[in-house]
Amino acid sequence: MNAKTEQGGSAAQPGYAGWIDRALAEHVRFAPDVGQIALFGQRMLLLHASSFTALRRELVERLGIPQAREIMTRLGYQQGYDDGVRVLESAGDHPIEELLSMGPRLRAMEGFVVNRPIDGMTCDVERGTFWGDYLWTFSMEAEAHLEHLGLSGAPACWMIVGYASGYCTAITGIPILWREIECCAMGHSHCRVIGRPLAEWSDLSEDDTSYLHAETFVGLPKSDAPGPGAKPSALGNMVGVSAGFNAVAGLVRRVAPTDSTVLFLGESGVGKERFAKALHSISARVDKPFVAINCAAIPDELVESELFGVEKGAFTGADRSRPGRFERADGGILFLDEIATLPLPSQGKLLRALQEREIERVGDSRVRKVDVRIIAAANRDLRQEVEAGRFREDLFYRLNVFPVTIPPLRDRRSDIPLLVSLFLQQFSARFGKTVAGLTRHAHEALWNYDWPGNVRELENMIERAVILCDEGGSIDIQHLFAGGEKINTRLFGIDASGRLEEAGRNAPGDTPVDDPVDSLLDDMTSFKDLEEALLKRALRRCNGNASAAARMLKMGRGQFEYRIRKAMDRSAE
Template sequence: MADKLISLAELTRGTQKSPARGASEQLPPGAAPTLQDLTEALMFSPGDGRIWLNGARMLLMHSSGLGALRRELIESMGLARARGIMRRTGYHCGARDAALVRERFPDADTLAVFAAGPIIHAIEGAVKVETVHFEFDMNLGTYYGEFLWHHSSEDDEHIAHYGIGTEPACWMQTGYATGYTSAMVGRLILYREVECRSTGSNICRLVGKPAEEWEDAEEDLADLNAEPFVGSGGSTAARKSDGKGADKGALPAGLQSEPSAAQDSDMVGISSAFNAACHMLRRVAPTQATVLFTGESGVGKEMFARMLHRISPRTDAPFVAINCAAIPENLMESELFGVERGAFTGATQSRAGRFERADGGTLFLDEIATLSLVAQGKLLRALQEGEIERVGGSRTLKVDVRVVAATNVDLRAAAQRGEFREDLFFRLNVFPIHLPPLRERKEDIPLLMTHFLHRFTQRHGRQLSGFTPRTADTLLGYDFPGNIRELQNLVERGVISAPDGGAIDLAHLFTSGERLAQPIFSIGTRGQLAAAPHEQTPTGQAATDRQPSPASAQPPEALHALFGDKDLSRLSLQEVEDAMIDHCMAEVKGNVSEAARRLGLTRAQLSYRLSRRPADG
């Protein structure tokens, strides 16, 4: 899973300018990312039942529900196995949050980005974290951290069910700290509770350091490297080193690559709907069964058909595709079955049809619902008998072809209306695979954005830093009536429109009246929901701020202070922006975070604008 998570960070990753070492005492007040910066990344989309943290789906659920699950795990599997499951779950969440915060703030110092972990954990409602001390050197691989936990939700639930015991009980939170820090530092950092409320202490105290510095880390490593949580191609700690135990210096399986459909081809996705389709594809690929792909236009039916051929025993034979909607009705028979010389005017030579060309391989019939009833009858005979005759020919030719069809029409309903042959429908509908629209697999959008960004920057020779955060958030709220094809076109449009070295913003994408279908909400630092600042306006243009802009709120004397006697109508947008930023930075004495708040930007957005200026600017 980690390969997919890490790939999310490539959306907005810029040049890393941050130091590779630091300590908590060196963190300046107000350094990014602040609580306000992080809450801006949390988006609520009640219209489709989703919550997002910078592109990753989140859940708001009862703590008592997790407590009940925890109790059932303990009572059905035993304390040790339940602890391992909870720690691995927490580890996964911590590693993912680390990738997301790096993505959200690509220009922030490593020290500040690392310090965002406790804030995120508090936003997610797990625990209030108080930093005692931490220090690290990424080049040397050294780390030491000590933290206090207040109001631990895990302790509350554990004590409610089991009372005070002899072992620490904050398993998920310990796993979270291990995953977050390991992903940040780049090596396995193990945490342990040296005090816990579940053992009678007044507070929870957590200490973290590299795995090899703990004398008896075998149990911790076993919790993190349990076999059920490793992919089929992954490796566990037990397989590493000398084969007898865990390699203490290695990262656990959660940070290693696992095989996925995205690595097999251009097929990219992690959503349950996408994985279900891939699972069905793998089940039917080794067989000779006819496959019918259904789904809206643009969902990738031909891509799935090509993958089916690639992983089938017919992979070395031809894959032949024909779009039935693109062939005139009077030529369809000759295209499918071939033609003999002299069969009709203009047939000056014999020509093999698509069935002959696909002999031994796969024939893909796209938009099959557009075939005429006459062509459907002839196709049915070819499928049933495995034989064809060329137009104007007298010989019967045996062909060994696997037929794969695709349609965006409900063929069963079309058959009931008499528009499609019912017998052909049942002949094609041996193994149907429905491909969901992109609006039902929004978890895949960030990965697809990254995939298309890499493809088109290479194709067009562009150098871009990625997508702005509000662009990623807006695309998550967009319904994509054109599905993956529309997302691909939007990204290519953005790659072409964005300035060299810059990031793709909304103005580079939504230029044809596209509109958001569902309202998106962000959460303020006091917990209230409000419409996200990048929600679409009725015209389809992205509104960056619902409040009056700083310039529009300025009285004439303030405009004079900003621009002097310059003719405002002759100033470029960049000059206006630079003047406002300079004025605001002077007012706050160079505090970038405070200036960003006053300008209605995130700190990462302001830092990016400052970094674009010439060195003497």
């Protein structure tokens, strides 16, 4: 798909801006009696510009320009991505050029900046290409910077640039990076921005992309940083802009300088070991060993010898003495993955080692002191394991000093385009293969998939797709979902106007299903009954999670909450 759009319309596209304004007007709601403003189903605020600029100035004064820029750009990116997702959910089959044009108009309507196209935006999703060139006038951020900080030596429209990057990334499924090359805060007569795919920028500075990477966000303050011999951080290839990802990164940053025990919790494949290595790389123990052990991969009878070591002759086959993981990690960090699988006898001995900071090898009576920081990980609910009698309560409380829950990928979908781009670069380079990009259908399928295997599954899926797709071609659904994965499909849904519509499409190889509309009409007495049943069933299937239920029905959360509230009120009458 190749699309070119120019905000404000063109001779080739009469009435274009008018359609956008009408579409936006249909999705703005004011409810002053309940203190709510909604845009595309999400709650909005009318915020005093003077308060915002004062907050911006305080961030700069307290944190310095680099960190303030990173925070503001990330905030703008999240706003843009959220708007883009809701535009996609509400827009139906409108072409991508129309959806892209909504972004500049939305930001103008929100009072941040006025956009004037130079070349507008050109996009070919299947080839992974994008180009944008705009002039900005009346930039709220540039005016705020000039007012509070004076003339700048660098561009200052951080949040607006972040918004443009996030919005275009959500609409296209391609990680898009906009850069400001002229700025009123620098003394130019206007601001000018250029947008390209992230992978195509060859001269990026750390400031341009720091908001996308955990590296600088998690990096220790200079006063706490390890010495000259420190190893580089393991976070360099970890990307994310979601609130969940950045919350974990922030917790890692806080706990890294300490010696506290850390417990990473989360489903398989969310990256617990990767975060543990990242913590090690920015800790005071960075020049000491990082030793990992997967407790689930060790036979029960060998757990103690693996953890604590073994003396020669301790049992048949022990023909030499060898240290265990505790001794090998002395001075550094021991990572105990899948700790919930440890047998109960071994849990008791582990507890003693943690309490006394000493171990005994199997078959030995000598006590050895060890200086080890423990990081553990579990993909089960340890409290439930304690209640079931499978995990020692005293060991749980010894480990649960600083718990960090890593959210599953389905709860941080805004990270998917960045991760896809990262994995595409890695595997294309490894296999010496050129891949144009992903089709729009492929992007949609990745967005709608439930990701039971999380980031690890996404990585494997992209590796497989790079192998299967043609040289120079685009990755499509059949390349991604060739391992037996089931693409989520819905038999029906409710569109933004509340009308029943067919939704989704069958995955390759799936058996088509009969159209359910006739039977629904036979069973339901009215549309309100049908709507109420859909809303309640979606909420029940999502275990009461309103955001997930809204996504299931392709609705904004605010729109879903409004409709379910009305349905509940009708039921109570």
